[in-house]
Amino acid sequence: MKTDNSEQADVAIIGAGPVGMALAKALAEGPFRVLLVDSRRRRAWESDPRALALSHGSRQILEQVGVWNSDAGTAIHSIHVSQRGGFGRTVIEASDYDLPALGYVMRYRDLAAGLYAGVESIDLIDDCRRIELTIGSRAVEIRLSRGEETRLVAARLVVHAEGSPASEAGVRVFDYRQHAVVAEVRPVPGHANRAWERFTPDGPLALLPLGDDYSVVFSLPPDQAKRLQDLAEDGFLAALRAQFGGRLDFVTSSARASFPLALRIRRQLTAPRQVWVGNAAQSLHPVSGQGFNLGLRDAWELAEALCRGAGDDAGAAPTLAAYARRRDLDRRGGMAFTDGIVRLFSNDLAALRLARGFGLQALDIFPPLRHFIARRMIWGARAWL
Ligand SMILES: Cc1cc2nc3c(=O)[nH]c(=O)nc-3n(C[C@H](O)[C@H](O)[C@H](O)COP(=O)(O)OP(=O)(O)OC[C@H]3O[C@@H](n4cnc5c(N)ncnc54)[C@H](O)[C@@H]3O)c2cc1C
Structure with a gap:
């Protein structure tokens, strides 16, 4: 050389x-x-x-x-996990782990x-x-x-x-045939430091507290993602309300951007x-x-x-x-x-919807299971060693 x-x-x-x-x-x-x-x-x-x-x-x-x-x-401070169109939900709280926060959202x-x-x-x-x-x-x-x-x-x-x-x-590649549409939206009332992970048949929707806003990450099939990204602000907020349900309202949104998603x-x-x-x-x-x-x-x-x-x-x-x-x-x-x-x-199969509902319910009523997953998210594999 x-x-x-x-x-x-x-x-x-x-x-x-x-x-x-x-x-x-x-x-x-x-x-x-x-x-x-x-x-x-x-x-x-x-x-x-x-x-x-x-x-x-x-x-x-x-x-x-x-x-x-x-x-x-x-x-x-907390993460609420649920699925659209099905029963079952669970909430993970920072106080269960003696931590000031489960995590932090940063641009x-x-x-x-x-x-x-x-x-x-x-x-x-x-x-x-x-x-x-x-x-x-x-x-x-x-x-x-x-x-x-x-x-x-x-x-x-x-x-x-x-x-x-x-x-x-x-490199092994699996294309999820989903794109993530991201935006920052203003919730009403405020977010109280709660994150939401909501599973919809089209793909997962995450709302992460960021300043006074939520950072939205909405994963969807590419054609739907394109439509959502191209909507004017009112249309985007209406689509978000329809997916999220009535627990919160959203009043303003930033411009949208999107990312193709694959496992590599x-x-x-x-x-x-x-x-x-x-x-x-x-x-x-x-x-x-x-x-x-x-x-x-x-x-x-x-x-x-x-x-x-x-x-x-x-x-x-x-x-x-x-x-x-x-x-x-x-x-x-x-x-x-x-x-x-x-x-x-990310599917709408009735049997899986039922299984997911039972899974979320089990996480809710059986804390060791919830803690097992939460610790993994907080510390990675170190939590299991
Ligand atoms: C919508 C979305 C939301 C996400 N949310 C989260 C989240 O909430 N939490 C989380 O942990 N992760 C999240 N991620 C994943 C996270 O963004 C990535 O894991 C992270 O950015 C990886 O960092 P990196 O430095 O490895 O790569 P990158 O951020 O991609 O940076 C790569 C760098 O390499 C440079 N580069 C590229 N090609 C070359 C080249 N050939 N030669 C030299 N330089 C090159 C680029 O310019 C860039 O500076 C999210 C991803 C997406 C798409």
Whole structure:
């Protein structure tokens, strides 16, 4: 491998999204020279319309890496879960777990801004239109093209944090044939820090408290999603009322945006001198808000594994193998949980409606079952160990 005139890094993180930046920040205090690379211009996330539900466990990680911004997050004190057109409901309360909140809702752009401020001291190469990797036995040569400029970097380890992968070899894809329509709406009366997860035959509808508003995530078949997205404000609010029922009213809405939804699972988390984290490793349906929380745990545990294991070689194979083993249960749990919910709830079969009703009722009257699920959502697989 040619390394003359090339820059040296221990860890090159490709993808400066929330997971890549969280990893960079977690590594910043350690012995590694870290480089961040992104294909978009810096701060491109400022136009991202989604809000994310962050679990209490994610708050703890963000606090530990020093980028938790409590002003940007709205606490979730309870979550009400129900299905449209069927019986059964349950409520999960933060007070049952001795926590100030089950989680927090934050705009993607506010989360990214906090992380970005935290990685200012780290070299970030943005707007890289072409990134070529040559894998060697002791390092990866990375050729970065940015406009007319080309940079060569030799890195011990490449971390892929580029977000959802395309359909490529090594990635299993299941298209949910749903798009998520997102918007911010003003509820009347106020939300009292309660989130709602309402299952409809078309797909799940989530309302997450955000400031004085709710962030709405409505998953629907693509044609219906398109119609909903194109409706004028009044029409959108009327459609929301029809799906949500009469417990709340909604008076204003922001513009709508939509995201196609698919499960994308990378079969192998590691390859020689490479590792995949966050959405690049697994992209999940947004139901129950697992994706970023899982990706943040990837970042945290990778940082721990690198600091614990590598000596002077961040890309050492035993370190990567140990990391992949550690992430297996949490990853599988997160994928099975969200995928199972989507398949069980996104249909109008009478028998399944009945089974769902009994399931929700069982969660309500049998607290250990409810606690089992709630703890998983708060802490990931750590809750089961
Ligand atoms: C509608 C919706 C609602 C959601 N709600 C929740 C929620 O409530 N809770 C939750 O935990 N999760 C939620 N998620 C999932 C969450 O958004 C993702 O899990 C999270 O954004 C993943 O972060 P990431 O950094 O891995 O990837 P991304 O956020 O996709 O960031 C990837 C970064 O890599 C860059 N990049 C892309 N390609 C390349 C390339 N080839 N080279 C270099 N850089 C590249 C991009 O510019 C970007 O900066 C939701 C998702 C959607 C769609």
